[in-house]
Amino acid sequence: MAKPCAGLEVLIVGAGFAGLTAAIECRRRGARVILLEGSKDRRQLGDIISFGSNSGRIFRRWPGVEDALDPICHHSGGLDFYAYDNEFLCRQTWDAEEVWGKRFNGHRGEIHEIVWNHAISIGVDIRLGMKVSEYFETDTGAGVVVNGEKVSADVILAGDGVRSTARTIVLGFEDKPKSSGYAVYRSWMGTEKLKENPLTAWLADPKIDHHAGWLGPDVHFLVATLQEGTACSWVLTHKDEADVEESWSAPGYVEEAIKAVEGWAPIVHAIIRATPEEKLVDWKLVFRDPLPTWISPKARIALIGDAAHPFLPTSIQGASQSMEDGVTAAVCLELAGKSNVPEAIRAYEKIRYGRVHAVQQTGVTNRDNWHKADFDLVKKNPESVKLPREPWILNFDCQQHAYDVYAETVKSLRAEPGARPSL
Template identity: 85%
Template sequence: MSSVEDSSRPLKVLIVGAGFAGLTAAIECRKRGFDVILFEGNSSRRQLGDIISFGSNSGRIFRSWPGVEEKLDPKCHHSDGLDFRTYDDEFLCRQVWDAEAEWGKRFNGHRGEIHGVVWDHALSVGVDIRLSSKVQEYFETDTEAGVVVNGEKIAGDVVLAGDGVRSLARTIVLGFEDKPKSSGYAVYRAWMGTEKLKEDPLTAWLADPNTDHHVGWLGPDVHFLVATLQNGTAMSWVLTHKDEADVEESWSAPGYIEEAVKAIPNWAPICHAIIRATPEDRLVDWKLVFRDPLPTWIGPKRRIALIGDAAHPFLPTSIQGASQSMEDGVTAAVCLELAGKDNVPEAIRAYEKIRYPRVLATQRTGVTNRDAWHKADFDYVRKNPESVKLPRLDWILNFDCEKHAYDVYKETAESLKTDPDWKPNPVL
């Protein structure tokens, strides 16, 4: 290819992993006219998962994609607040979201259903999604970056690696394999229909077709969150509890009803009834591990960048893991647009510098939110029920990552020129 032809062709972006980070990056890159190939190791789009929450900071991204909001609305949860109760079912307080309305719109629903809408939108804007394409190797030089997929070497201008918590790209970027640490907690979680709930007077009210319910029962070192949606036909619940199992990675396995009940032995009968109404094949036992913040998200040649869980796994109590993954995708696309094809390393460095401090600060909230519930003094809580409300932080939720990237890109790029040795400060 001649240099004239090379300079006139669009930026070629290779994206690994079709999670929310990868799909967002792909959509935003296509929006800017880039050639995009997205590699997904699975042979089909998977409908796995249960409830997933997107704050108003990522809700604005969904709303910027034509037609997506309208497709998501019927699938999502629409309660106006969260009722907090003690483990013995004493009402504590109700946290309402009205004050956040001016920040934007939240989208909470089944991961597989929301993912399907985003997947379809990516296809509609021309993203080349290649299934059964497991990446075996990554490579980068001064002029290109790429992957080896099913034995084939494919090169582009940049690789955005959203290959999840077991990321191969992370090992390439770091030069070593970072080991996860036990969080000391595990989660039982389920997505289910509400037929059995309707049969029990204790739980029938949760299947109300006119109201989406959201209830959190709190106890010493345990919390149990329940949400209903889709006109009272679907329910998701999540039970977070202590678990010292020694596992090398976050993993999920079939859960067992009796084991889940044993995690809350002296709790209110309604909590046991919800668990016992769950079809056992819909129950998952998910062990939680975490990683220390990485010292960098970018490769030595600055043409490979980690995005999403590959860069920064979140504890679920942050309620921001998926949202921050989407912010990564938007920010990376903006940086590549503003830098231009001849300055990919600058774009990748700017992406890291723009995103890293915000992600680190948001990750901390996963620990503080969990501890506020799990380490609470319940004598104090009963006297001061408002103390259990979730912090709703405007710097996290009232945030437009696209505008922010456009606003700070130039000064960020200039700062990296004057401080070429800048590195993130990974202190969590």
């Protein structure tokens, strides 16, 4: 029997987690999928990335992917919190949420490679070195200009990340990033140096992955180990009013990172000092106000992932929400069919918009709960530093949700003032 999207041509821009998920989910439904990626090769850039149980369930629907992810991901039962002076605050465990599904945390490049290979294995046509420079749409389709050539399809899902060019087309103006007032030193490194220091040797335990955080006024430091004690990742979020720059590869400097935690526990200094400088990145956290829309005027082009909604890392949901976008867009295209693409694209936006912005806001509230805390009060009520684990975010099946609400969403779109006859 023909698959529901057979005959549908989908063009996807950007092979991040938004683009790859959209590609896999459209392809699973039988669409012909071309994915254009600007980079010339599949890069290993990045370090730790987190997928909550809401996106973990998406990986688990893709044959072979969970088994490939398990050995490279972090598997600790909890996160130990300390105050900046090393006073133990509390341990947050994840047992209660096991029923919601499985989380996957690991190296972005390694997880990306597994998902990329899966996409290729099911017939997604990934083309590298294809940096899209222009977008256009008509009443019957949409296209891009890339390396001077036009490529067209029934619909475009643009997952071209925080510095999206597609966003300018959709909005009609360039949406400049703002400084969030924070930056993150980040590293992914081997544990050789940690093993040499009695203060840090326990982190390189081959039997147990560790996850610990030290919190202080306007700064937090998180460390995680994985892969049988051979790999370590840490992030240090601190105030930074410097220039806005969105790069995953700006060099960081050990002495500068140390300055951000002056007077803190010796173990925090020891972890930072064990970091080879070439493994340290200085990532300025930028912010964007929510966009008024994610879709083009004729509803043939939709933004997905960071292109539509960049996240602060303290939401721990950026990658998960980008995957939810890809699944939802694919379900909407399946239910609308080739002859009704604009309806699918409008429904995609309507289904996703409110949820995404509510989740985005948790990045600010989670960060402020740690950074703006009164540490005398925290020590009296140490449990207050625990991360809120919201069932409405994590115990959520975006695929089922899209199937459940699609019909009523289309009905409400048709009832909106000014709805076009095609809706």
